[in-house]
Amino acid sequence: MRAGAANFIAFGFPMIVTRSFFNRPTTELAHQLLGTFLVHDTPHGRIAGRIVETEAYLFRDDPACHAHRGMTKRNEVMFGSAGHAYVYFVYGMYYCFNVVSGVEGEGEAVLIRALEPVAGIDLMEKNRDNKNREQLCNGPGKLVLALGLNGGHNGCCLRKSSLRIFDRQSFRREYREGREFVTVKATRIGISQGKELPLRFYVKDSPFISKK
DNA sequence: GACCAGATTGTCT
DNA sequence: GACAATCTGGTCA
Numbered sequence: 001m002r003a004g005a006a007n008f009i010a011f012g013f014p015m016i017v018t019r020s021f022f023n024r025p026t027t028e029l030a031h032q033l034l035g036t037f038l039v040h041d042t043p044h045g046r047i048a049g050r051i052v053e054t055e056a057y058l059f060r061d062d063p064a065c066h067a068h069r070g071m072t073k074r075n076e077v078m079f080g081s082a083g084h085a086y087v088y089f090v091y092g093m094y095y096c097f098n099v100v101s102g103v104e105g106e107g108e109a110v111l112i113r114a115l116e117p118v119a120g121i122d123l124m125e126k127n128r129d130n131k132n133r134e135q136l137c138n139g140p141g142k143l144v145l146a147l148g149l150n151g152g153h154n155g156c157c158l159r160k161s162s163l164r165i166f167d168r169q170s171f172r173r174e175y176r177e178g179r180e181f182v183t184v185k186a187t188r189i190g191i192s193q194g195k196e197l198p199l200r201f202y203v204k205d206s207p208f209i210s211k212k
Numbered sequence: 213g214a215c216c217a218g219a220t221t222g223t224c225t
Numbered sequence: 226g227a228c229a230a231t232c233t234g235g236t237c238a
Contacts, residue, residue, distance in 0.1 A: 093219070140230070
């Protein structure tokens with residue numbers, strides 16, 4: 001077992017975020033998700049990463065949001081309760097992972113764009129066929145591959161399934177005060193409409209984000 | 213570094 | 226039939 005994985009377990013008592021953590025405006029949730037940990041418990045072991053980049057997609061006045069034109073078979077999970085996974089297929093070969101947010105009936109979500117690998121790094125390297133730690137999860141398609149996720153995770157509960165989100169305090173020994181991070185707000189990436197909206201958030205100076 | 217083309221297929225119009 | 230919340234590998238500077 002690698003040091004990262006050992007540390008992750010040794011720090012002990014990791015706390016899954018509360019139900020109320022997800023019950024806040026989507027833009028605020030996108031910001032608050034920075035620094036939390038996305039953890040996937042697989043049959044081969046635990047894979048986890050610290051969220052360092054997110055984007056908010058809003059129901060109203062956001063043409064880039066999948067739910068902008070109403071509910072379809074693909075996006076119906078976005079209209080459900082916050083704290084579930086919205087995983088969709090794109091560009092014929094990749095999946096993207098989102099955290100459903102907002103109130104029920106209004107499709108909103110937070111796209112997770114990049115992670116800092118924390119545990120199960122050997123598994124991530126295997127899943128991605130890449131050994132550069134900074135490049136394992138520095139993009140929405142990449143982190144889905146690294147964590148071993150697929151369309152089957154669409155709709156799963158992020159507090160009660162094998163895929164969960166742990167709070168920041170769980171790992172404070174590793175990320176103690178000296179490594180406190182500064183967050184940055186910017187415009188989103190990879191979309192043709194709604195580019196001007198400042199709905200992207202990332203950890204300043206992190207080498208693990210998708211684009212500087 | 214920046215820019216560009218190609219891969220590939222589900223979803224929506 | 227067009228497009229897409231991406232990634233990789235190529236070219237050029």
